[in-house]
Amino acid sequence: MEDITIDASVRNSSAAVLSKAWKGIQNAKPYLRIREAAKELNTSEAALLATTIGENCIRLAPNWHDLVKRLPELGHVMALTRNESCILEHKGVFADINVPCSGNGGVGTVIGPIEARMFFFKWHVAFAVEQEKSGRQLTSLQVFDKAGDAVLKVYLQEGKSDYDAYYRLVQDFRSEDQSPEQYTQPYAAKVYAREIDTKDFLGDWSELQDTHDFHGMLAKHNIHRHDALELARNIFTFPVAASSTLQILESAAEVKLPVMIFVGNRGNIQIHQDKVKTVRVLERGHNGPETWVNVLDPSFNMHLRQDTVATAWIVRKPTRDDIVTSVEVFDENKELVLSFFGLRKPGQPEMEEWRKIVSELTLLVNLQNV
The missing domain is CATH 3.40.1570.10 (HemS/ChuS/ChuX like domains)
Structure with missing residues (x-):
């Protein structure tokens, strides 16, 4: 981050x-x-x-x-x-x-x-x-x-x-140190490459064998994840409406389709691998209006502050099991907020029901409208 x-x-x-x-x-x-x-x-x-x-x-x-x-x-x-x-x-x-x-x-x-x-x-x-x-x-x-x-x-x-x-x-x-002082230090902003060889980068993307190889590819070219999606626009990535998160959740709940939801920070990524059932939108906020998209199931809750979402992208990655499709959501600082996948296991192609949900998202024609 x-x-x-x-x-x-x-x-x-x-x-x-x-x-x-x-x-x-x-x-x-x-x-x-x-x-x-x-x-x-x-x-x-x-x-x-x-x-x-x-x-x-x-x-x-x-x-x-x-x-x-x-x-x-x-x-x-x-x-x-x-x-x-x-x-x-x-x-x-x-x-x-x-x-x-x-x-x-x-x-x-x-x-x-x-x-x-x-x-x-x-x-x-x-x-x-x-x-x-x-x-x-x-x-x-x-x-x-x-x-x-x-x-x-x-x-x-x-x-x-x-x-x-x-x-x-x-x-x-229990630590021996029980002092009430806790020193903290901000992380230095990562410096990315100023110029990217687009042909080489897209060539590497086309040769991906596993979704996990994507992180290594970004590191190889020293490119920010959001910049990578912009570079691959209309080839492997397609911008969609920022409100797509709600549409994905409601569609998956309606057809009872199991999905994967990844939410992470610097030190941990938590993953949901199951169906979602109860989807609710709540408006609240003490310091101004906030729009929250929620999943409120017995063993799983998700709370997304939708008003902070700036962009969403359909992302297609080649793998040895055929194309794997995700939807990646970013905030106004171009930080990854969460990712959606259709539930799948290694060695299996993704479900057509998931591809149908993604195909129904509203594509944005011009990047400036993202």
Whole structure:
């Protein structure tokens, strides 16, 4: 993800200063979530949360592989991954977890009711948090990157989770450092190539063998993902209406078509692989109008802030199993918000029902209308 510039002297104010400011903003705006409060105070969510250490928060030691391997002990939980515009929530168990054999970095995979790809090299600090909200006691594990942005949150579910296992885990991973100070540092903006050999780039695209090869191709040419889609316009990519997200969800729900939804941030990608059933649009907002497209199913929720969506693209990737079609959604900063695919397994072609849904999206003729 691209970075925003924040003055370090403000971002890393003393815990006492941040705590006082946060309490002030909570009194003035009790509806404000911690992520929004951090933005208003020009600091990070992790820095705010650390100010509550000793009250309802415990810093955990950064032994990421061992910590993740213990998550199944918690039983039925809710896993939450978000970026600036979209939130995915899955309720279930952490089942099949695979982490690198050595070190504390690399990429971990989680398969099962909760599915994720964990980029441990971006994980920086984690907390065990107990807090009361709207009359409910919330118990969670929360992981952040070095900028203080949330990577993954795991919430226990009353009557379903194993709270004793949670407290054992917290005790086992409790850090010696329980200071209320949490230093964070913004990520430097990535610098991309100024010129791209279009013919070479599109040639590489045409020779893709697997959807996972796409990331390597972008890295090879050092091109921003959104710029890549623009470069391949009307060849492999086709801009569609920004409102396509709602149409995709409603169409998939109507025909009971299982889909894949990817939502990620620097440190984690959470994946939904199933049908969607209940789709609702809600208008709300305390600091101005906000339009939220929601999936509200028993074990899966998605919350997309539609008014922040700037562009959406049909993306076609050649593979050894024929063309794979996705729809990629970006915000006004050209950051990837989420991706849709028709559910498929390696070795299988994608379903015609998914291609039909995509074919019914409204194509935009002129790029300036995106």
